[in-house]
Amino acid sequence: MALYDPVREELVKADPEKGSFRVHRNAYRSAEVFEQEKQQIFAKCWLYIGHDTELKKKGDFHARRVGGRDLIFIRDKKGEVRAHYNTCTHRAAKVCRERTGNARNFTCPYHGWVFSSEGNLVSQNAQTGYAEGINADKHLDLRSVDRLEQYRGFWFVNYNPKAISLYDYLDGARDQIDALMDQTEGQQIILSGEHTYSIRANYKLLCENSYDGYHLFPVHASYFDYLRDQMVGTPGEGLIDKTLATYNSAGCARSLGNGHAVLDSFVPTGRPVAQWLPSMGADTKDEIEARYANLVSRMGEERAKYIAECQKNLVIFPNLVINDILSVTVRIIEPESENKIRVTAWAMGPDDESEQLRALRLDNFVSFLGPAGFGSPDDIEMLEICQDAADHTPIEWSEISKGFGKAEDPLYAEGAPDDEIQMQAYWTMWDRVMRGIDTLETR
Template sequence: MQLSDLIIDDRHQARFKVHRSAFVSDEILALERERVFSKCWLYLGHSSELKKPGDFISRRVGGRPLLYTRGKDNALHALYNTCPHRGALVCRERSGNRRAFTCGYHAWTFDDCGRFLGMPGREALPPEATEDGKLDLVEVERMEEFRGFVFVCFDRNAMPLRDYLAGAAEYLEYVADQGRDGMEIVTGTQDYCVNANWKLLQENSADGYHGVPTHSTYFDYIRSRDNSNFGGMNAKGWVKNLGNGHAVSESIGLLPWGRPYARWAPGWGEEAKAEVETLNREIMQRLGPERGNVVANGDRNLLIFPNLVVNDVMATTIRTFYPVRPDHMEVSAWCIAPTGESESSRDRRLRNFVEFLGPAGFATPDDVEMLELCQRGYANAASAPYNDLSRGMLSNAPTKTDELQMRTFWRRWHQLVADDAARELTGP
């Protein structure tokens, strides 16, 4: 089949279908690595993760091992974690504080900005060998920051980050505005693997249609804990196309769970109510009642193309997911919180974080099971070749149980992957 045949997008007949080879093909994964992950802005980290000069994190982004540092110049740096001599990783630790990195192979040494410092037997090279940074660690082609969220791009000619974010920038600002003194990543990373194609988690992350069937146990728990008569997700809320493949699923004040900043829930107990209401008043005074209501009472799942999800719901989770094989992905998740929030607020936040979205919470194991069942079902793709994502195509006001957010992703994905649409795929 041709790349152009991967998507059926018939707006007149309200049909949108995705060929299941997109989830199983090695050829398509190779194109994704070339045309998506090598060209789009990708989340590297948050500025709060590196608080002082010398702080560093080694992190794989888009399949590339990177070194994310705060240098002695107090600036953030994104460096390729590979020695210019023979290519070995110069840093094997996940994080820490160092003023210099020494390659374990031949002891070439670099400072926390990536500049070459020295090597054993320096006299064996001509004096000009180190001129103009020739032996420095290589900087990632582009790194830009927006409200504390740091992104990299491996394409030097990519559009500016702010332009790339398009309408998603406003939703990152809603997160950033929660903290009077800024936001910070709570120490610790949740890493896990899923035996499914990475795009399935992108679809799942803002899919309101699966909420009640898949997560019924969580809703039973909420009803019991809070003595609530909440009937489930249904169609409460709406979805939006934010441009450049980004989308959001959101509602304001319609859902039953609490938000540590700043919407109280009965299950937290009366002792928490006064503190949460004080937080709510602070945000209303600081941002004004209209914006304050959106920030404090809004529940939103933000999808930033290709593989960043910000679940700003009962807690705020940042998630990335990268393909290893067509049927296997690696997921990383972090909790973000207002800087300096009280111990009691932080406790509520972390409980909410692990309770629903954590790897052992109510939601994630359910979702992983469903995604892996989908992947197993794609073994029948020769006879049942398409996924159907047509819900809401005739609607002028798509709801959370419609699939506009998925079509938004897939249209941008197809635009990039099928750049030469006449190309034939040789695989099944």
């Protein structure tokens, strides 16, 4: 019997009357729970594989591990986007050993079988021995994932053929993606380069951290000191302390359905999209203000202000993070075990911005959320000491109760920026999917 059994043990306990929301620490540290997550979460939820702009030309591909399965994300010679399992149908070897590139065909290094970009078996590298028509039913072609769908260029896979549509799955997160993609009349693109690193922690700890407004000032104090120093002698001097004083009333945390949630906050770091600060340099002011005026003309004042000035930390259940803050970071959190994750992150930006704004955007991508930036090292240290303590102490429960009980349904709730309603939404969905209450399947 699996450890996660609602008859024997509950891993999530919510008591709205007492305002208590607790998660058992076995959800972070148990190998048995992780094995069940593979079957219940990562085999049934929509998982991000890549963005449309990463496949610019026919034949462009990326080999990626998604939900524990090796895939080839490719634009075939007809221009269609596909996701093949990265394994030869002969004797299981990987047919693609490069992380990225461009290819018309993939040749298995073991016995030389050749497959087209569409996945068709082209050659078995042998003239004799195989029965005529052995692949008439196409069973020796590369196998593709059961479901592959996109929303505004963000491609997701699902290993469950009965899964609900990606559109329905994203629910309220669609509006957050829209706010990102509508920043420009041009195209939002994934910029070259990526960050890849490992953390000794459960994947859900990083999901929690990614939109946790409660930890911002205790953990990232040195970053705010840096911002203060940048603004000394400028019209922005004193802005950081003013922000700290009004932080709880200026933004909010919102759960968006199906376990997705966003932290909306107003931190004066400046945003290349359309929020200029003196610390960003006088040479960028005209362009940024022009971009804001364009937003107003297209979207109206209220929507433009939200897109330009609000920093948005979005987590799409179970393991995609889109941080639209001082830069835009798209981050996949791939679990490798119950206490180890591999993180891959990309910068995103408009294809029509100037070299000055692009340089500013990339500097922000590296300097805060990069693995050696101001933010990520602080966060990584916190995640690893959380995991270490969970693994080596007998304390059973973590208390994630801040702001709980204000809404009838945790999957659609709203709270202050430093509340924990985002995590409550995530864990509510996790609990429902793990116990089979919500199958995420069409009826």
